[in-house]
Amino acid sequence: MLRILTAGLLAGLSMFVFGVVEHMAFEWETRTLLSLAADPQSRLLETLKSPEFEPGMYGFPANKADAGKEPSGILLLWPRSAAEIEPRQLLGEFLAGLVACTFAAWIVSQLSDQCQFWQRWRVVLVTGLIGWLAINTSYWLWYRFSWEFTRDSLYCALLEWSSSGLIIAAIVRSENSEG
Secondary structure, eight states: OHHHHHHHHHHHHHHHHHHHIIIIIIOTTGGGOOOOOHHHHHHHHHHHTSTTOOSEEEEEOSSGGGBTTBOOEEEEEOOGGGGSOOHHHHHHHHHHHHHHHHHHHHHHHTSOTTOOHHHHHHHHHHHHHHHHHHHHHHHHHHSOOOHHHHHHHHHHHHHHHHHHHHHHHHHOOOTTSOO
């Protein structure tokens, strides 16, 4: 059990660090966001400053009968303070990775004693890719996230789960094996 927790902690830390690199250095995912043109943006921003628009997720058009006749989409509206990264966001991101990696470490501990390092690593990588596939493909298909955004999120999943998988595969062995 100690190996599982240790692997989960170290792999979760690795996942967090690589996530920072992906978003800050490579700008994966954020590089795919489009900006509104200056003039329409200013009118839109003035409208959104109205007190009737609380932070949240808005779908439009509101009337489903108008679907196909008007532009449609999803708008995420953050509070004004959301421009800065908050400590709770960083902590939440780290904890999510830690829990996911601890689950992956537990899965690896259930494998046969005969599984070699690269087999254990592949199990972790595939576990992460299953999560990416189940979530991000739905966003791409149903919410029409751009393919570029979806592709970048795949790059993130590959890097994070590959690095975490190396740590988990090195530390965790079957619960049935000695050591």
